[in-house]
Amino acid sequence: MATEEMQAESSDAALLDFLSSLADYTPTIPDELAEHYLSSSGFQCPDIRVTRLVSVATQKFIAEIAADALQYCKMRQSVSSKERKERGPSVKEKKLVMTTEDLATALREYGVNFKRQEYFADSPSAGINLPSKDKGDE
Numbered sequence: 001m002a003t004e005e006m007q008a009e010s011s012d013a014a015l016l017d018f019l020s021s022l023a024d025y026t027p028t029i030p031d032e033l034a035e036h037y038l039s040s041s042g043f044q045c046p047d048i049r050v051t052r053l054v055s056v057a058t059q060k061f062i063a064e065i066a067a068d069a070l071q072y073c074k075m076r077q078s079v080s081s082k083e084r085k086e087r088g089p090s091v092k093e094k095k096l097v098m099t100t101e102d103l104a105t106a107l108r109e110y111g112v113n114f115k116r117q118e119y120f121a122d123s124p125s126a127g128i129n130l131p132s133k134d135k136g137d138e
Contacts, residue, residue: 019049027055034058061110068106073098 027034031048034055038045045051073096104114 019053022049022052022056025052025056027052028059029055031055065103065106065110068109069098069102070096072102072105076102 031051034051038051038054076099077096100116104116107114
């Protein structure tokens with residue numbers, strides 16, 4: 001029983017230390033942005049440490065998604081480089097190009113469904129509404 005109480009006190013002390021360190025920490029995601037999204041979801045808390053805790057958790061989530069998308073990018077490009085080697089000698093490319101498909105695959109692992117909007121461009125003026133001429137204008 002005594003060891004459980006000591007562990008609880010130790011974890012409480014660690015939590016208090018962490019929360020006090022959040023008061024001095026400036027997260028990558030600004031407090032105003034985090035507060036905006038928290039308030040739009042109905043969450044109100046005057047303690048800035050809670051807002052910063054959410055910012056840190058969001059930053060970690062985004063970093064994990066980006067790291068996974070980078071891994072998918074590397075896997076995709078290593079497969080394509082193997083295919084290029086089979087076709088014949090070529091210049092070795094070191095540049096990584098992450099695509100939307102890499103990001104979508106990484107997001108699917110976290111339960112986020114990402115669907116890219118279809119893009120059609122038949123001509124340079126596609127998507128531009130030009131005024132139509134009436135027969136009376138001629």
